[in-house]
Amino acid sequence: MSYEDIVVEQADGWLEIQINRPDKLNSIRETTAWEIMEAMAAVEMERSCRAVILKGSDKAFCTGIDTSEFTIEDNEYFDFYRFRRRTRKVNQLFRELPNYTKPVITAVEGFALGGGLELALVGDLIVAGENAKFGLPEIKLGLMPGGGGTQTLPRLIGKPLAKKMMWTGRRISAAKARDFRLVNHVVPAGQAVEKARELARSIAANAPLPVMFTKGVIDRGEDMALADGMTAEADVSFLLYFTRDRQEGLQAFREKRAPNFRGE
Template identity: 40%
Template sequence: MPLTLAVEFIEPGVRLITLQRPQALNALTTQLLGELADELNAAQSDHNTHAVVITGSAKAFAAGADINEMAERNLVGILDDPRQASWQTLTRFSKPLIAAVNGFALGGGCELAMHADIIIAGEDARFGQPEINLGIMPGAGGTQRLLRAVGKSMAMQMVLTGEPISARQAQRSGLVSEVTQPEFTVERALHIAHSIATKAPLAVRLAKEALLKAMDTDLASGLRLERHAFTLLAGTRDRDEGIRAFQEKRRPAFTGE
C-alpha cells in the first residue's frame, strides 16, 4: 500500500493517482517517485486501465524536489540517484496520462506535469522551474520538454529567471490545454480520461506514439510512422467494429483487438 499516494479505480477504465504529502506541498521524494513508478507499472500491465489521471492538492500539484532530501545527497548520490529509474518509468508509460494541476507545479512538479500527455490547470496554477535559485538547473527533462512546449523565449525566461508563469500564460504558450475553476480541475481531467477510455485501446496507443514521435523526428520520418500505424490499425477487429457501429448508429464496443 503506497504511503505517499492515494489510488482510486474509477469506472470505466480510469485510475486516479493523488500525491499525498500535504505537509510538504507534495514535494517529490525518492519514496514518492518510487511509489508513483510502481503504480504506473501496475496501470501499464492492467488491461482494464485505459487512462491515468495524476493530481495533487488544492494548494500544490507538486512544489518541486524535496530540498531536505536533496541536501543530504553528495555528488556520488546525485550521479547514482535511484529516482532516475522512476522518471524513466514516466517517460516510457504508453497509456494516456493526464495531469490535473492546481496550485504550485514547480521544479520537479512542473517536470512531472510535463510528462503527462494532457495538462488541465486550475486558474490558480503556477508553473515554474526555479532550480536556478539554488545554483542548479532542471534535471528531469525540464529544459528539454519545456522548450518543446512553450518555445525558446519563454523557456529561457522561466529557466534562467526561475520565475513562474500563470495558468493562463501556460495555456497561451501551449503548455496547458485547458484552464478551469480550481474546484473543477480534477473533474474535467477525469471527464477527458473517461472519453479516452471508451476509444479503441490500440488506436489510442499508436496515436499517442505517433504524436510523441512528431516532437523529436523530421516530418518524413513521422509520416512514415503514421502510415505504418494507420495500416496496422486497418487490420484490427476494433476498426471493423468502429465502422459497423457508425453505420448502425450505436456506440462501438471496442475490445483492444
Template identity: 40%
Template sequence: MSDVVIVEHGSVTEIRLNRVAARNALSTGLAERLAAEAAAVGESGARAVVLSSAAPGAFCVGADLKERDGLDDAGFLAQRVVFRRLFASILHLCVPVVAAVHGYALGGGYELALSCDLIVADETAVVGLPEVRVGIVPGGGGTQLLPRRVGQGIATDLILTGRHVRAAEAERLRLVDRVVPAGSATSAALELAAQIAGNSPVAVTNARTAIRRGLDVDLSSGLEIEDAAWRSAVLSNDRREGVRAFVERRPPVWPT
C-alpha cells in the same frame, strides 16, 4: 496513510499524490513509491491515467529541499537514479496520462506534469522551473520537454529566469493545455481521460506513438511513422468494430 493513493474510475486510473503536509515535495521515498505505482498501473489494463494531488494549494512543489540539504554529493547522485526512474515511469506509461494541476507545480512538480500527455490546470495553478535559483538544472526532463511543448525561446526564458507563471499566462504560452475553474482540475482531467479511454485502444495507442515519434524527425519521416500507425490501426479488430458500430448506430464495444 500512503504518500500515493490509487483510485479506480472504471477504465481510468487516478494516481493521487498524497504527501499533503509537505505539499507533495518529492522526497526519495515519494519518488520510489510513485514510480512503483505508475509501473503497476501500466500493467493493470487501465486505458487512461490521471495524475492528481490531494494537497490543498499544490500539485507538487518540486524536490524536497529539506531532505536535499542533508545530502552530500554522493547522496545527490544516488537520488538522481531514483528520480530518473520516476520521471521515466510517467513519461513512458503505455496509456495516455492527464495531469490535474491546482496550486503550485514547480520544478520537479511541473516536470511531472510535463511528462504527461496533457495538462489540465485550474485557475489557481502556478507553474515554473525555478531550479537555477538554487544552483540546479531541471533534471526531470524540463530542458527537453518544455522546448518541445512551447518552443526554444519561451522555454529558455522560463528556465533561465526561473520565474513562476500563473494560470492565464500559462494557458496563453501553452505551458498547460486547458484552464478550468478553481477546484475543478481533477474532475475535468477525469472527464477528459474518460473521453480518451472511450475511444479505440488500438487507435489511441498508435496515434499517440506517431505524435511522440514524429516530434524528433523531419516531416517526410514523420509521415512514414504516421502511415505505419494508420496501417496498424486499420488492420485491427478495433477498426472493424468501430466502422460496424458507426453503421449500426450504436456505441462500439472494443475487442482489445
C-alpha cells in the same frame, strides 16, 4: 497494495493517483517516485484502464523534489552520480513516464514548481485550476532544471519563453500558461480534477490501440525528419486494419450505435 506517499483510486476506465504529502507541499522523494511507477505499472496491461490522472491537493500539485534526501558526503560524489544515473527512483520516474503506453493527464491546483512542473510536462495533457502557479525556480537556488525541463518546456512553448521562465525563475499564472500553450484547459479553482476526468472519460470511450499508437508516433516523431515520421505513422496505422476494434468501430458506425471497444 498500500502506499505511503500516494492515494490510488480505480475509476471506470482510468486510474487516479494523488500525491499525498501535504506537510511537504507534495514534494517528491524516492518513495513517492517508486510508488507512482508501481501504481502505473500495475494497470499498464489492464485493457479496462485507458488513462491515468495525476493529481495533488488544492494547495499544491507538486512543489518539486524533496531536498532533504539530496545529501552527499564529501567522498560520495561519484557514487551519487552512479546512483542518479542508474537507480535513483526520482530520475527513473522522469525517464519512464514519457514512455508509458496510456495517456497521462495531470490535474494542477495550486503550485506546480520545479520538478512538479517537470513531472506535469512529461505527461500528455495538463488541466489547471485558475489558481494554479507554474514555474522553474531552480535558478534562484543556484541550480537548474534536472527533470527534463530544459528539453520538454522549449519543445512545448518555444525556446525564448522557456529561457525566460528558467532564467528569471518567475512563476506564471494558469491564464498565462494557457497563453503559452503550456496547459490544455484552465477551469475554475477546484475543478481541475473533474475536467481531467471528463477528458479521461472521453479517451476511454475510444479504441485504446489507436490512442496508444498515436501517442507513440507523436512523441517519437517530434525528433524525426518529417519523412521518417510519416513512414512511422503509415506503418502503425496499417497495423490497425487487423484489429477487432476496427471491425467493431465500422460495424457500430453502420448500425448507428456506440462501439464497444476492447483493445484487441
